[in-house]
Amino acid sequence: MDDLYRELIIDRYKNPLYRGVLDPHDISFEDDNPLCGDHIHIDLRIDENGLVKEAAFEGGGCAISQASADLLLESIIGKSVEDIKILTKTDVLDLLGIELGPVRLKCALLSLKVLKAGVYGLGEADDDLVE
Amino acid sequence: MDSFNGFDVNKIRADFPILQREVRPGVRLVYLDSTATSQKPLEVIQVMDQFYRQSNANIHRGIHTLAEESTALYEAARDRIAKFINAPSARQIIFTRNATEAINLVAYTWGRANLSEGDLVILTEMEHHSNLVPWHMLASERSLRLEFISVTPDGYLDLDSYRGLLELKPSLVSFTHMSNVLGTINPAQEIIQLAHQAGAVTLVDGAQSVPHFHVDVQEIQPDFLAFSAHKMLGPTGIGVLYGRKDLLEKMPPFLGGGDMIKRVHLRSFAPNEIPFKFEAGTPAIAEAVGFKAAVDYLTGVGLNNISQHEHHVVEYAMDRLEEIPGVKVFGPPAGDRGGVVAFTLQGVHPHDISQILDSDGIAIRAGHHCAMPLHEKFNIPATARASFYLYNTTAEVDQLADSIYKVKKLFGS
Numbered sequence: 026m027d028d029l030y031r032e033l034i035i036d037r038y039k040n041p042l043y044r045g046v047l048d049p050h051d052i053s054f055e056d057d058n059p060l061c062g063d064h065i066h067i068d069l070r071i072d073e074n075g076l077v078k079e080a081a082f083e084g085g086g087c088a089i090s091q092a093s094a095d096l097l098l099e100s101i102i103g104k105s106v107e108d109i110k111i112l113t114k115t116d117v118l119d120l121l122g123i124e125l126g127p128v129r130l131k132c133a134l135l136s137l138k139v140l141k142a143g144v145y146g147l148g149e150a151d152d153d154l155v156e
Numbered sequence: 157m158d159s160f161n162g163f164d165v166n167k168i169r170a171d172f173p174i175l176q177r178e179v180r181p182g183v184r185l186v187y188l189d190s191t192a193t194s195q196k197p198l199e200v201i202q203v204m205d206q207f208y209r210q211s212n213a214n215i216h217r218g219i220h221t222l223a224e225e226s227t228a229l230y231e232a233a234r235d236r237i238a239k240f241i242n243a244p245s246a247r248q249i250i251f252t253r254n255a256t257e258a259i260n261l262v263a264y265t266w267g268r269a270n271l272s273e274g275d276l277v278i279l280t281e282m283e284h285h286s287n288l289v290p291w292h293m294l295a296s297e298r299s300l301r302l303e304f305i306s307v308t309p310d311g312y313l314d315l316d317s318y319r320g321l322l323e324l325k326p327s328l329v330s331f332t333h334m335s336n337v338l339g340t341i342n343p344a345q346e347i348i349q350l351a352h353q354a355g356a357v358t359l360v361d362g363a364q365s366v367p368h369f370h371v372d373v374q375e376i377q378p379d380f381l382a383f384s385a386h387k388m389l390g391p392t393g394i395g396v397l398y399g400r401k402d403l404l405e406k407m408p409p410f411l412g413g414g415d416m417i418k419r420v421h422l423r424s425f426a427p428n429e430i431p432f433k434f435e436a437g438t439p440a441i442a443e444a445v446g447f448k449a450a451v452d453y454l455t456g457v458g459l460n461n462i463s464q465h466e467h468h469v470v471e472y473a474m475d476r477l478e479e480i481p482g483v484k485v486f487g488p489p490a491g492d493r494g495g496v497v498a499f500t501l502q503g504v505h506p507h508d509i510s511q512i513l514d515s516d517g518i519a520i521r522a523g524h525h526c527a528m529p530l531h532e533k534f535n536i537p538a539t540a541r542a543s544f545y546l547y548n549t550t551a552e553v554d555q556l557a558d559s560i561y562k563v564k565k566l567f568g569s
Contacts, residue, residue: 059418059428060217126224127231128216151429152247 028123030088033096038088043098045081054143055084056150058135060128063090065139067098077101077109087132089121094136096120101140109144112137114155158468158549163461169547171197171453183517186552191336191364191496191543192521193386196446197453200389204446214438216415230441233448234431240451241381242372243398250397250404250431251439255363256286258382258397259330261434262359263290265407266380267328270357273299276326278356280305280313280342281533282335285526287361291330305331307533311338311487318347322354329356333365337527337541338487339470339496341365345376352377357403363387367454368494368545369463373398385443390450394443397434404430411436462546466495469544469553473497476557482569483560486539495544498525501560503569506540512566516559518552 047053047068055066063086070079080098084091100120101109117137118125125133134155142150158165169175172195177185187195207229213222215230231246238246252258267290271277277291281304295302303326305318313331329351334341344365348358359380365371366381367388373381380403384395399407409416409427413436418426427433454462471490474497477483482502487493501509506522513520521541524531531537542556563569 057419059415059432061219127227128219128224149429153245 029125029129031122034088034092034121034123037092037095041082041091041095043081043095044083046083047079047081052143054139054150056135056139056142058086058090058131060131061087063087063132063135065090065094065136067094067136067139067143069143071106075105077104077106082136086135089125089129090132090135093117093121093133097136097140106144109140112141117155158465158551160461160464163457163465165465165547165549168457169549171199172547173198173201175547179514179517179519183515186516186518186555188542188544188548188552188556189519189521190387190545190548191525191541193392194367194389194545195547196389196391196450199453200391200446200449203449204391204442207442207445212442215441216432226441229448230439230444233444236448236451237396240455241366241398242374244374245401247430248398248401248404250399250434251444252382252395252397252434253393253440254384254386254395255361255382256384256395258380258395259287259359259361260290261397261410262380262382262399263294265410265434266357266403267291267294268298269406269408271298271300271327274301276301276303276321276324276328278303278305278318278321278326278329278331278351280331281307282311282313282338282340282527282530283330283332284336284361284363285528286363287330287332287359288529307338307530311335311340312492313340313342313347315343315346319350322350322356326351326354326356328359330359330361332361332363333371334368334494334496335487335527335530336364336496337498337525337530337539339493339498340488341369341492341494344378348377364494364496368459368466370459379403385447385450388450389453390447391440391443394440394447401430404434407434409436410434413437415439457546463494465546466544466548467491469548469550470495470497472550473542473544473553473556476553477560480557480560480564482564486534495548496541497543498539498541500536500539501563501569504563504567506538508567509540509560509563512563513556513559516555516562518556518559520556 050068051071052069065084072078082094138150141154211225213226215227235246306314351358357379360378362383366383379400381398386392416436485499510522
């Protein structure tokens with residue numbers, strides 16, 4: 026309990042740094058977690074060198090899902106699209122600094138799933154993206 | 157004789173509590189009906205008991221310790237079964253009620269989305285009803301054409317007749333990997349290769365193969381594979397449909413309800429991703445846990461050891477049965493079959509054989525074994541069938557033979 030709701034997670038949930046909509050944007054994608062109805066929408070702007078210049082998310086859900094989206098977007102600023110493609114489940118868990126069981130893992134990984142489906146230009150996000 | 161390099165049948169028997177049972181006082185069970193359903197080792201019984209004592213909760217939704225535990229156990233079973241058949245991804249393992257439901261799922265979803273009037277489905281004359289009736293139902297709904305690979309008098313699929321049928325450009329070839337009556341092990345890889353060359357999708361009924369020898373989906377390359385837990389030391393009520401990922405992703409859902417959805421509105425829904433898209437409602441959770449324990453057990457013994465042992469027992473059984481005057485054994489020689497022997501005894505109906513064997517504690521099966529067309533082909537109403545698994549012994553085969561002599565004496569045949 027103490028671990029799961031570290032100060033960082035509560036703080037990013039209450040005071041996110043990357044919440045918002047980017048219009049226009051270069052990449053945009055959204056998806057739901059069917060288990061609990063968490064929703065994440067992500068917009069990215071990519072600069073002329075192919076690096077992430079700006080990132081923003083909108084959505085609703087639990088503290089884990091929203092804080093992980095906020096931390097994930099912070100971590101990709103200045104990174105290339107190729108860097109994003111190789112992000113994994115471990116990267117997100119490292120950002121959160123917690124261990125999660127299979128049910129909450131889906132909450133934590135929703136933002137990564139949305140982000141990767143967006144950069145790959147896929148029509149559908151699926152669990153293979155966050156293995 | 158029943159044991160070899162590390163495989164000790166008596167040690168295995170000690171793991172199966174039911175094998176200690178007396179059918180009636182002083183008459184120990186001789187279980188020769190594993191093709192219908194296998195017995196369960198103590199480990200499988202215990203993990204299911206432990207699940208209900210310790211971790212029982214519904215899976216996937218629910219943020220509490222028990223829900224996390226039961227979800228982890230359920231998904232660990234999926235991972236384990238994926239490895240067992242060497243599936244590229246656990247997401248290609250769909251839990252169904254049994255092999256029958258898995259085949260029905262394919263007929264209902266893939267079949268309805270892809271087959272239309274005049275399309276050809278190739279089956280075989282040795283199919284279990286579970287791989288016939290779903291296609292009959294779809295054929296009458298969609299006006300499909302069904303053709304059958306014929307069975308030779310000695311119990312093999314006639315591959316020449318198959319090659320001829322392939323020229324008719326089938327949409328699907330669906331066949332059993334191993335006959336539940338003749339025991340014939342069919343050349344799945346060759347049948348699938350030929351089907352693919354002809355542009356057909358393939359479905360393998362693995363109900364009798366996956367429990368008994370190593371089936372590697374990346375080696376034989378079926379598009380779909382169906383099997384049941386209860387025939388491989390696991391519980392009833394759970395089975396598997398393995399499918400090629402691109403096919404599964406394109407298929408419409410099967411049953412509607414909870415867990416198979418991504419979003420639901422009052423007048424519409426969006427389906428979940430695979431495998432959940434095909435798993436509506438609360439699944440057989442404890443059974444999945446038991447299924448994993450069964451696969452762990454089989455792997456621990458080693459499938460090569462199991463098939464070697466079964467081969468040894470079935471070879472001995474065929475020798476013993478064929479030496480009894482009036483007994484006719486159906487199917488190919490021991491070298492080309494799994495642990496199944498179907499036979500008739502001149503002048504005695506199989507039901508009567510089975511009844512008399514039961515008085516000696518011997519459990520065999522009598523009837524058409526859900527393969528009526530095959531019995532029609534051989535022009536017999538029924539057969540008696542003894543089937544063997546890792547826990548059977550040649551001593552049990554001797555008891556079977558002795559008991560058949562008793563039947564002959566009683567009937568004066």
